[in-house]
Amino acid sequence: MPASLDPVQLGTYFDLIEVTSLLRHAVEQQLKEAGDLSYVQFQLLARLGDSPTGSHRMTDLADGVVYSRSGLTYQAGLLEKAGLVERSPSPDDERSVTVTITDAGRALLAKVLPGHVEVVSGLLFEPLSRSDVETLAALLAPVRDHMRSSPPRSAAPRRRKTGA
Amino acid sequence: MPASLDPVQLGTYFDLIEVTSLLRHAVEQQLKEAGDLSYVQFQLLARLGDSPTGSHRMTDLADGVVYSRSGLTYQAGLLEKAGLVERSPSPDDERSVTVTITDAGRALLAKVLPGHVEVVSGLLFEPLSRSDVETLAALLAPVRDHMRSSPPRSAAPRRRKTGA
């Protein structure tokens, strides 16, 4: 593992970046038009919507979506101001804040989702067969797991995710 | 093609977003530390460095990297201020501007590249075998081509890339 990239790897890396940039750009436009949501805000809402309780602690909510604590506070503040989530002190740990999706938040999520799915479907999955997708999923899963468990390469203390 | 997503597709989409977000974040940090470059600036420099002449017209340089004309002007301005590129009027078309990478630009690219490759290699390719990478490349290529030829979904005039 000489930490170098052969031509196939290099091309794959470039294609990956290009594909996800275009996809993300398209999706961001759709979300903005359909619900005046940024992608990060959508991700946060989606996570809350997926949760059985509709809630998460701030810290847990941050994982993978936002890379600084203040960034999450900022986004949560916007969502709260828009009436899409509520923040309340956590019962068990007085330091924590529990974020909960509101009915309006769920409604907006539902409003935005079909168009979102349409963009992803039409842009990412159209050229891929069912088995292609399964293959892709099988390739991404180990990469995802590897990245999740990898400490930030540079010099950062490997404490947790959001803090430096 | 009912423009919906089955569970496998949904999971694949999420993994794709997560993987590239983490990768991009890691790479951005490396580029910033090693050469005080943003990812967009790095992409522009890399494109110029790849060109046989070391030059591109502004418009051609924009493709896929930046989504507005002014954004490119801004970034090119930063690169020029840093002495990494030069801008000069194009000989054949007086409206165009030719951007050329300088020796300092090439030097910075060379300085930054090993660390860049190391991050990509260690984060993205470590869990993938040689044949995995080939498979991934084969899956991404048609998606890339499809996205390149797809007009922006929403309502935008399908004119070109940068202009609205």
Added chain:
DNA sequence: TATTGTTATACTCTATAACTATA
């Protein structure tokens, strides 16, 4: 002392519209 979250602040980046100049 470590952790959770907020605030203030500064900075980077992006996008829109108005503008100039050339084809």
Added chain:
DNA sequence: TATAGTTATAGAGTATAACAATA
């Protein structure tokens, strides 16, 4: 009239550091 690029400006997002409160 359409294209290439710049400028001004405004807004969104991010990160750092200092801070308060709880474990």
